[in-house]
Amino acid sequence: MADQKKTDLLIIGSGPAGYTAAIYAARAGLNPVLVTGAEPGGQLMITTDVENYPGYENAIQGPWLMEQMEKQAKNVGTEIIFDYINTVDFSKTPFTCKGDINEYVAKAVIVCTGAKARWLGLESEEKFKGFGVSACATCDGIFFKGQDVAVIGGGNSAVEEAIYLSKICNSVTLIHRRDKLRSEKVLQDKLLNTKNIKVEWNHELDEVLGKDGPKAVTGLRLKSTLDSKTKEIKVDGLFVAIGHDPATEIFKGKLDMDSEGYLVVEKGGTKTSVKGIFAAGDVQDKVYRQAVTAAGQGCMAALEVEKFLQE
Numbered sequence: 001m002a003d004q005k006k007t008d009l010l011i012i013g014s015g016p017a018g019y020t021a022a023i024y025a026a027r028a029g030l031n032p033v034l035v036t037g038a039e040p041g042g043q044l045m046i047t048t049d050v051e052n053y054p055g056y057e058n059a060i061q062g063p064w065l066m067e068q069m070e071k072q073a074k075n076v077g078t079e080i081i082f083d084y085i086n087t088v089d090f091s092k093t094p095f096t097c098k099g100d101i102n103e104y105v106a107k108a109v110i111v112c113t114g115a116k117a118r119w120l121g122l123e124s125e126e127k128f129k130g131f132g133v134s135a136c137a138t139c140d141g142i143f144f145k146g147q148d149v150a151v152i153g154g155g156n157s158a159v160e161e162a163i164y165l166s167k168i169c170n171s172v173t174l175i176h177r178r179d180k181l182r183s184e185k186v187l188q189d190k191l192l193n194t195k196n197i198k199v200e201w202n203h204e205l206d207e208v209l210g211k212d213g214p215k216a217v218t219g220l221r222l223k224s225t226l227d228s229k230t231k232e233i234k235v236d237g238l239f240v241a242i243g244h245d246p247a248t249e250i251f252k253g254k255l256d257m258d259s260e261g262y263l264v265v266e267k268g269g270t271k272t273s274v275k276g277i278f279a280a281g282d283v284q285d286k287v288y289r290q291a292v293t294a295a296g297q298g299c300m301a302a303l304e305v306e307k308f309l310q311e
């Protein structure tokens with residue numbers, strides 16, 4: 001039988017939201033237990049240069065930043081456990097969360113399970129991830145300043161990313177497999193009126209083309225969705241903008257979610273639909289999706305937990 005761990009505060013997830021919540025909670029004397037999940041450090045572990053996290057003169061490496069956060073959380077008194085939560089019972093207090101290794105019983109829980117970008121699943125996409133292929137224009141757009149890039153998708157995110165990139169890059173090609181975009185009309189008008197954005201209608205990505213040593217993207221092979229004919233275009237970067245999936249499967253039916261599965265929190269705060277359960281970071285934020293906003297929400301959640309436990 002699994003060991004039982006009792007704690008005032010359980011934090012689920014070890015990305016910027018989870019570690020920041022842990023730092024604040026530990027410093028407030030709450031002795032938090034943090035469960036890392038299968039990806040200790042979260043999404044920043046799969047990137048290289050991070051240039052927009054404040055406090056550093058030059059670009060830092062994502063995995064290094066997460067290692068610092070982990071050490072800081074540990075140093076101020078967080079118990080960090082490598083475990084994965086499979087089921088939760090939020091119907092009565094104290095709350096129970098069952099992991100692969102332990103069962104956790106907690107007076108309050110902060111959910112920081114994050115989200116994952118959707119990818120197309122091509123081998124060449126995987127090969128060039130972080131070397132010209134990205135899923136975040138805000139994070140990586142600057143690395144393609146003055147260059148030619150492409151964006152895949154047809155919804156609001158893809159159109160917004162294309163418009164954002166058009167201000168930094170020489171040209172942007174939006175690749176969409178249909179002849180109509182799904183995004184809001186106002187965004188479509190803006191996109192179609194931006195001089196350096198071109199749309200490749202009725203095309204999908206067939207292959208990312210690139211070179212080794214140093215690894216870099218040089219172009220894309222596109223396939224027509226009408227007649228399967230292929231053609232190649234030259235680009236230096238590719239942004240895949242086909243959506244994100246929040247890691248909320250285990251909270252279905254237990255916490256309120258929106259139609260896309262993001263946890264719903266009280267406006268301007270981190271309280272979920274269950275008193276005593278809080279949510280921070282990409283698991284509840286589909287707008288900003290940044291390390292610094294996730295960290296900020298982690299801080300907010302810890303401060304709200306402190307108040308909740310005092311009450």
Ligand SMILES: Cc1cc2nc3c(=O)[nH]c(=O)nc-3n(C[C@H](O)[C@H](O)[C@H](O)COP(=O)(O)OP(=O)(O)OC[C@H]3O[C@@H](n4cnc5c(N)ncnc54)[C@H](O)[C@@H]3O)c2cc1C
Pocket residue numbers: 012013014015016017018035036037038039040041042043044046047049050051052053083084085086112113114115116117135136139140247250280281282283289290291292294
């Ligand atoms: C390639 C890439 C590059 C990026 N670059 C930048 C950048 O330059 N600057 C920037 O600000 N942002 C960047 N981002 C975005 C940033 O990484 C995210 O906004 C941020 O990591 C979100 O933090 P989070 O704590 O909410 O969740 P995440 O980082 O997604 O972490 C989620 C955590 O939850 C854990 N977890 C999930 N399910 C469970 C479970 N059932 N039980 C236990 N644990 C669980 C996971 O193991 C993980 O540790 C980038 C993202 C990607 C993918």
